[in-house]
Amino acid sequence: MTGYEEWLRQYMEYLQIEKNASSNTIQMYKRDLEEFEQFLQQEVIQSIVHIDMGLVRLYLSQLYDNSLSRRSVSRKLSSLRGFFRFIEREGGIEKNPVMEMHLPKENKYIPQFFYEEEINELFKAAETSTPLGQRNMAILELLYGTGIRVSECAGLDVDRIDFSLSTILVTGKGRKERYVPFGEYAKNALERYLNEGRVQLLNKSGTASSKVFLNNRGHPITPRGIRVVLDKLVKDAAMTIDIHPHKIRHTFATHLLNEGADLRSVQELLGHDHLSSTQIYTHVSKDRLKDVYRNSHPRARK
Known part of the structure; x- marks a missing residue:
């Protein structure tokens, strides 16, 4: 046309x-x-x-x-x-033919997440005796410990990790940067991988790389490669559940909120521009709701 x-x-x-x-x-x-x-x-x-x-x-x-x-x-x-x-x-048309059209009402979407027992099974399945095993553990710990996107994980540079402050500087959507903290488990896994496994993987390529996570040839891993890693962990754990990279991000947000984190803080950690994007994680288990009700409402306590 x-x-x-x-x-x-x-x-x-x-x-x-x-x-x-x-x-x-x-x-x-x-x-x-x-x-x-x-x-x-x-x-x-x-x-x-x-x-x-x-x-x-x-x-x-x-x-x-x-x-x-x-x-x-x-x-x-x-x-x-x-x-x-x-x-x-830009003056190409006089009237936008789509402007007055309303978006169709969307189906309610509740993100899938791992229960704590399930995520623990994944960690148990990650062996750390090989360079790739150390890398896989570091990937899993970082994804679950920070809630970053898989693309952000694949694009993470070594000099963006601050071990003294336990934070990473992430480049997210729209090239916006944000600092995200990580815990002791992720710190230990990252330090071991960077000092041992990554050095061995880097020697295979013979070239320098600024990226934290490398594939088995010593080149930067892709988001698709991280998906393969997660699929392997599920298989090694003999789990029958489905996994996709965003599921760990969903798990990070859900577990934070279930443990009492406020929505605004989770929004900042996830790098969401709008609070409405974070509100999909406000679902909590029935048991959690019952506990909150019993412990908070005057007429619920005996």
């Missing part, structure tokens, strides 16, 4: 330069907008000025027909809204 690809290119530059969006965010927007372009080609839309609200509604209905979740449709609509807002601001 005439002009669409050029507007898309400009919008990607705007997100990268002016909005300082992360590469993952930019790729997500680009993918959503390229899918919409394919829809426009199917509908034989010749110009961007011919896109109206009815056409966008047709696109959304097709997404639902393809069994996309409300959450996914909402995200794609948000991508379109931002894109057309940019084009309208």
